Amino acid sequence: MTAAANNDAMAPTHIETDVLVIGAGGAGMYAALEAAKAGASVVLADRSLIGRGGATVMAQMTVAAALGEQTPDHWEYHLSDTLAAGRGLCDERMAALLCEDGPRRLREMDGWKVGWAREDGHIKQAQAPGHDRPRCAYVDFLSTGPAVSRTLRTQLNNANGIRRIGDLMIVDIALRNGEACGATALHLTTGQAVTLAAKAVVIATGGLTGLYRRNSASSNMGGDGYALALRAGAELIDMEFVQFFPIGHLAPRLVGMDPIMWDPFRYKLGGKLLNAEMREFEQDYATQDTRSDGRYVLTRDLATYAITREVEAGRGSPAGGAYLSFQHLPEADIRSAFGPVVDRLAANGIDLAKHPVEVAPIAHYHMGGVRADETLQTRVPGLYVSGEAVGGANGANRLSGNAITEALVFGAHAGRNAAQRALQSSSTKWQPQAAGPTLDLLRSAHKRDVPNLAAVVAELKGLMADLVGPFRTEPKLRSAIKAIERLKAEIGEVPVSSAAVFDPVLVDWLDLRNMLLVAQSVTVPALARTESRGAHQREDYPGLDESWGVNQIVALSNGKIELSRSAPVTGRAAA
Amino acid sequence: MKATLAIQRGVPGETPRLESFEVAFEHGQSVLDGLRALRLVADPSLAFRFSCINANACKECMMLIDGKVDYACTVRLKEGVTALAPLPKKALIRDLVTEIAPPDERLWPRA
Ligand SMILES: Cc1cc2nc3c(=O)[nH]c(=O)nc-3n(C[C@H](O)[C@H](O)[C@H](O)COP(=O)(O)OP(=O)(O)OC[C@H]3O[C@@H](n4cnc5c(N)ncnc54)[C@H](O)[C@@H]3O)c2cc1C
Ligand code: FES
Numbered sequence: 105m106t107a108a109a110n111n112d113a114m115a116p117t118h119i120e121t122d123v124l125v126i127g128a129g130g131a132g133m134y135a136a137l138e139a140a141k142a143g144a145s146v147v148l149a150d151r152s153l154i155g156r157g158g159a160t161v162m163a164q165m166t167v168a169a170a171l172g173e174q175t176p177d178h179w180e181y182h183l184s185d186t187l188a189a190g191r192g193l194c195d196e197r198m199a200a201l202l203c204e205d206g207p208r209r210l211r212e213m214d215g216w217k218v219g220w221a222r223e224d225g226h227i228k229q230a231q232a233p234g235h236d237r238p239r240c241a242y243v244d245f246l247s248t249g250p251a252v253s254r255t256l257r258t259q260l261n262n263a264n265g266i267r268r269i270g271d272l273m274i275v276d277i278a279l280r281n282g283e284a285c286g287a288t289a290l291h292l293t294t295g296q297a298v299t300l301a302a303k304a305v306v307i308a309t310g311g312l313t314g315l316y317r318r319n320s321a322s323s324n325m326g327g328d329g330y331a332l333a334l335r336a337g338a339e340l341i342d343m344e345f346v347q348f349f350p351i352g353h354l355a356p357r358l359v360g361m362d363p364i365m366w367d368p369f370r371y372k373l374g375g376k377l378l379n380a381e382m383r384e385f386e387q388d389y390a391t392q393d394t395r396s397d398g399r400y401v402l403t404r405d406l407a408t409y410a411i412t413r414e415v416e417a418g419r420g421s422p423a424g425g426a427y428l429s430f431q432h433l434p435e436a437d438i439r440s441a442f443g444p445v446v447d448r449l450a451a452n453g454i455d456l457a458k459h460p461v462e463v464a465p466i467a468h469y470h471m472g473g474v475r476a477d478e479t480l481q482t483r484v485p486g487l488y489v490s491g492e493a494v495g496g497a498n499g500a501n502r503l504s505g506n507a508i509t510e511a512l513v514f515g516a517h518a519g520r521n522a523a524q525r526a527l528q529s530s531s532t533k534w535q536p537q538a539a540g541p542t543l544d545l546l547r548s549a550h551k552r553d554v555p556n557l558a559a560v561v562a563e564l565k566g567l568m569a570d571l572v573g574p575f576r577t578e579p580k581l582r583s584a585i586k587a588i589e590r591l592k593a594e595i596g597e598v599p600v601s602s603a604a605v606f607d608p609v610l611v612d613w614l615d616l617r618n619m620l621l622v623a624q625s626v627t628v629p630a631l632a633r634t635e636s637r638g639a640h641q642r643e644d645y646p647g648l649d650e651s652w653g654v655n656q657i658v659a660l661s662n663g664k665i666e667l668s669r670s671a672p673v674t675g676r677a678a679a
Numbered sequence: 680m681k682a683t684l685a686i687q688r689g690v691p692g693e694t695p696r697l698e699s700f701e702v703a704f705e706h707g708q709s710v711l712d713g714l715r716a717l718r719l720v721a722d723p724s725l726a727f728r729f730s731c732i733n734a735n736a737c738k739e740c741m742m743l744i745d746g747k748v749d750y751a752c753t754v755r756l757k758e759g760v761t762a763l764a765p766l767p768k769k770a771l772i773r774d775l776v777t778e779i780a781p782p783d784e785r786l787w788p789r790a
Contacts (some may be wrong), residue, residue, distance in 0.1 A: 131695065136780055152730045153739060154784045162734040270780040291786050293772050298786065322730040322737065353733075357707030360735040360753050453707065558718040602724035605690065606773045609723050 116288075116297040116543060121147040121267070122526035124287055124302035125519070126274045126349070127329065129158035130508060131491025133256035133310030133514030134209075135522070137308075139267040142523035147300060149289065151273035155257040157324045158310040159469075159492065160511060163249030164362040164449055166230055167512075168505030169206030174229035174238040179203040180235055186506060189234050190471075190499020191638045192341060192653045193672050197478045198497035200676040201509050209512040210241060218255040219243050228584075230371070239630030240505040245445055246365060252508060264538070272298060274328070275546065275614060277305060277336040277487060278538035280567075282488035284336060285533035288542035290614070295544050301534030303526035304645045305487050306473060306518050306527045307333055311492040312622050316467035316570035317562075318352060319464040321361050328626060329493040331618035338482035338491040340658040341495035341670075342472035344630040345639045347502055348574040350407035351377070352466030355423035358452050366428055366463060367504075369456075372441045377411070378427040378460065379419040385426075386410060405501075405641065408465040408574050413466075425464030430456040444525065465574055469507055471639060472626075475657060480518040486525060486533070490518035496655075500638025549599035549610055557600060557612035564591060564619055572627050579645045581631040588627065590619050621660075628665050629656040680704055682713055682756040686725070687764040688774045694763075698722075704756040711740055711751040711762070714775075726774035727751065741766060742775050 122144035125132045133155060136148040150157050170177040175524045182203040187194050203487035214220055214227065219230045220241045222281055229238040245253040259267055271292040278286040278299070286301040312327030313319040351370070353363040367526040369375055379385050388409040411426045421427050430438060435457040439446050446456075454461060480488050481527030498506060571584035595616050602609035633656065636642050682704050689695045700721050702713045714727050716790060730737035740751040743764040751763075769777035778785070 151738065153780055156737040160738045162731050164734075190725070267787050268784045270784045272786060293776070293778060294786070320733075323732065324730055339770075357705065357712070358711070359733065359755075360708075362734045364735075421687045457763045556719065556723050558723045559720075562719060577767045586714060603726070603773060606726045606728055608718065663771065 106675055107538045111335070116299045116539070117291070118299045118301070120148060120301045120532065121145050122308065123147075123519070123522045124149065124300050125306045125308055126332070127158065127308035127310060127491070127493075128268070128286065129308060129310050129491060130160035131310075131493070131515035132306070133260060133513050135306045135308055135490050135519030137256070137259055137263055138516045139523035140263050140366070142520055142527070144265070144523035146266045147205075147273040147449065148260070148268045149274060149300070149304070150270050151328075152322075152324050153270045154260070154268045155253045157250075158322055159325065159438065159615055160508065161249050161253040162320070162322065162362050163252070163508055164246035164365055165248055165368060166232060166242045166505040167170055167248060167252075167508040168235060168240045168503060169209060169210045169509055170203065170233070170239060171207050171210060171227055171229060171241065173227040177237060177239060180208065181276040182239060185235050186498070186503055188514065189501045189503045190647070191501060193499030193637070193655055195496030195539050195677055197673055198494070201478065202390050202506065203499050205517070206509040206511040209509070209516060213255060213426070213512070216255045216259055218251050232371070234503045235505070245443060246362070248508070252579040266361065273611065273614065274332065277332050278534070278540040278542070279336060280533045280535055280538050282337065282484065282678050283533055284484055284539050285535070288539040288546075290546060290609070290610070292606050295607060298545055299536070299539040299543070301532050303529050304488060304522035306488040306490055306522050307493050308490045308515060308518070309493050311470040312533050312626070313346070313349070313467035313470065313518060315565060315568045315623055315626070316346075316573070318354075318464060319467040320349065320352060321467070326615050326616050326619040327470075327622035330474060330487070331621045333482060333487070333489065334621060334625065334658070334660045336484050336487055337660075338484045338487060339475040340472060340625055341475040342499065343495070343625045343658050344633055344656065345471035345500050345558070346467055346626065347469040347471060347639050348404070348408050348465045349468035350404050350411060350465050351463040352468070353430055353461065354464040355421070355462040356453060358454065360448060360452070363466060364468060366461070368443065369430070373433055373438065376429045376432065378429055379420060380412045380421055385414055385419075396560035405574075405639065409641070411463070411465055412575060421462040423462045423464070425462045425652070426461040428463045429460035430459065431460065462604040466543045469502055471500065471502055479521045479523065480514060483633060488518040490514040494584070494649050496673070500640065516607060525585040549601040549613070551601055551661065554596070554600050555594060557595065557609055557616060560591060560595065560616060561612055561619070564588075564616070564623060568623055572623070572630060574639070575641050576630055578631065585624070585631070588612035588620055588623050591616070595620075603654050606650050621675065625658045628667055629658060632656060632667055680706070682758060683760045684710075684713055684752065685760050687761065688725070690773045691771045692716045702756070708756050709752050710744060710754045710756055712760065713756045714751060719777070726772070726776045728776050730760050731742075739779070741779065743767060
C-alpha cells in the first residue's frame with residue numbers, strides 16, 4: 105500500500121474508468137474483453153479473485169450452441185427448444201440473441217484454444233435433455249468451466265486497457281439524476297472504501313442459489329447483483345423461477361467435485377434411483393410424465409418431485425434424499441466412461457460398482473434476473489447486465505448448456521454496448537455525493553452485540569429451502585415472508601463489524617442486506633403466481649393456467665417490493 | 680467424532696496467537712467444512728478464504744495444514760489436533776488469509 109493511502113484511511117480510494125464491470129465470471133470477463141476491444145478503458149472488479157469466484161469456474165458439463173459440427177443444426181432449432189423449455193415466458197429477443205450469437209462465441213473460444221472435445225476432426229456435441237439434437241460442446245473430463253475460465257483469464261492478461269481488481273466487493277451502484285455513474289465498494293483485504301466513477305456499469309454477478317440450504321453455489325452467489333440493481337431503480341423479472349437440480353450429491357461427503365456431477369453419469373450409464381427400501385420409485389411417478397426419453401425416466405422437475413415425496417413419506421435415504429445406484433453395471437463400463445473421475449471418486453471412498461451414493465434436489469440456477477432491453481441496458485440509463493444475472497432468456501425453465509452460452513453471449517453484448525455508451529458521453533457523470541449514502545453506511549459499521557450473523561445466513565438458507573423450495577404453498581410462502589421480515593429487523597440498518605481488515609462479520613452483514621431483499625424478490629412473486637409452470641410448482645395450484653402466461657416484474661418503491669405484470673416480449677433482436 | 684483445530688490468528692505486526700477450537704464432524708468432511716462450522720457456533724470473526732466449497736476449482740482456500748501447503752476444501756478433518764496457519768510465503772492479511780492474488784489483479788499493484 106502507498107504511504108498516501110495509509111495516511112488517510114478514512115478518505116476512500118477513487119478510481120475512474122469508462123466501463124465498470126462487476127463480477128469476473130464468464131459474463132464479466134467477456135464483457136471486459138469486448139468493452140476494451142471497442143476502445144473503452146475498463147475496470148473488472150470481483151469480490152473474490154478474478155475468474156474464480158462464481159459458477160463459471162465450477163461448471164463441469166456442457167455448453168449448448170448450434171454449431172452444426174456433430175449433425176446439421178441451425179440456431180432457430182436451438183431457439184425453438186429454448187422457447188419450449190421456457191413454457192411461454194421467454195423474452196424472445198433475449199433467447200434469440202443467445203441462440204444466434206452462441207456459435208460465434210464458441211468458435212471464438214475455440215480459436216483461443218479452450219479445448220472443446222473433438223472427434224474425427226470436428227467439435228464433439230452431446231445430446232442433452234430438451235435439445236432436439238446433439239448440440240452441447242464440452243471439455244474433457246468434466247472440465248468445461250475451468251477451461252472456459254482459464255481461457256478468458258489468458259485473454260484478459262493479453263488485453264490492453266483492462267484493470268482487474270480482486271477482493272473488491274461492490275456494495276451499491278452510484279447514481280446521479282437517476283443514471284448510473286459508478287459504484288461504491290469495500291476492499292476486503294484493506295477494509296477500505298473505494299469509489300469508482302464509470303460512464304457505464306455492467307452487472308455480471310451471477311445467480312442467487314446461495315440463498316438455499318442445499319445448492320451448487322459458491323460463497324459469492326447470494327444474489328448481490330439483483331439487490332444492486334433493485335436499489336439502483338432497475339426492475340427484476342421472473343424471480344419466482346429458481347431451477348432445482350434433482351440429483352445433487354448429498355452423501356457421503358464428496359470433496360473436489362461439483363455436486364451436480366451425477367448428471368453425465370446418468371446420461372452415459374443410466375443409474376437407478378432407489379428409496380430407503382432399495383426399491384426403484386421413478387416408475388411410481390412416471391405416469392404423470394409425457395416427455396420421457398426412455399433412459400432418463402423423469403424430467404428434472406418430476407424427479408425433484410419424486411425424491412421430495414419419497415423423503416416426506418419416510419422413505420428417504422439416511423441423509424434425507426434418495427440412493428443413486430450404478431451397482432448393476434460392470435466396473436469396466438464405469439471406468440471406460442469416466443476414466444480419471446473414477447479415481448477422484450475412489451479418493452473419496454466411493455466405489456460405484458459396490459455402493460450407491462445419496463442424492464437430493466439442490467438449488468442450481470436462476471432463470472429470473474435483472475430486466476433489460478435488447479441492448480442489455482436496464483431501465484436505469486448507463487446500467488447494463490449480463491450472464492446469469494439477466495432475466496428473460498430462459499423463461500420458466502432453462503435448457504442444460506444454455507447458461508454458459510448465455511454468460512458468453514450476454515457478456516460480449518453488454519460489454520460492447522456499455523463501451524459504446526461510455527465512448528459517446530464526453531465527460532463523466534460522477535460526483536462524490538453519488539457515493540455518499542453508501543460511504544456513510546460503511547463508516548457506520550461497528551462492533552456490537554448481535555446474533556451470530558453466519559448463523560442468521562444459515563437460518564435464511566434453511567427457511568428458503570423449507571418454505572420457498574421447489575414445491576410451494578400459500579401458507580409456506582406467507583410464513584417465509586414473515587420470517588424474512590423478522591430477520592431484517594434482527595440485523596438492523598447499521599452494519600456490524602468485527603475487525604479492521606478481511607472482516608467476515610461485515611461481509612455477512614452486507615450479504616444479508618442483499619440476500620434478504622433478494623429472498624423477498626423471489627417469495628413475493630412466488631406467492632402471487634397461483635399456478636404451476638416450469639420451475640415454479642405450487643402444490644395448492646397444480647397445473648399450468650393459461651391466464652398466467654405473463655412475466656412478473658419486481659421493483660423497489662420507497663423501500664418496498666412492488667409487483668406488476670407484463671406480457672412476454674415476442675419478436676427478435678438482431679445479434 | 681471431534682476434531683480440534685489449532686489455528687494461528689492475528690494481523691501483521693502482532694505476535695501470532697494460537698487458538699484451539701473443537702468441532703464435531705462426520706467422516707469425509709473437509710477442513711473447510713470444519714472452519715465454516717466454527718464460524719457458526721464459536722467465532723464468526725475467524726478469517727479464511729474460500730469460494731467454491733465443493734468443486735476444488737477456485738483454489739482460494741490454500742493454507743498451511745499440519746505444516747503442509749494444501750487446500751482446506753480437500754483435506755479431511757481427523758480426530759485429534761489439526762494445526763492451521765496462513766501461507767508462509769505470502770503477505771499476511773489476517774488469521775488464515777494471505778495476499779494470494781497475482782500482483783496485477785490487486786487494488787494496490789505495487790504492494
Ligand atoms: C456447479 C455448477 C455447474 C454448472 N454447470 C453448467 C454446465 O455444465 N453448463 C451450463 O451451461 N451451465 C452450468 N452451470 C450454470 C453456469 O455455470 C452459470 O450460469 C454461469 O457460469 C454464470 O456465469 P456468470 O459470469 O453470469 O456468473 P458467475 O460465473 O457466477 O460469476 C459471477 C462473479 O461475480 C462475483 N460477484 C458477485 N457479487 C459481487 C459483488 N457484490 N462485487 C463484486 N463481485 C461480485 C462473484 O464473485 C463471481 O466471480 C453450472 C453452475 C454451477 C454452480
Ligand atoms: S474452496 Fe475452492 S478450491 Fe477450496
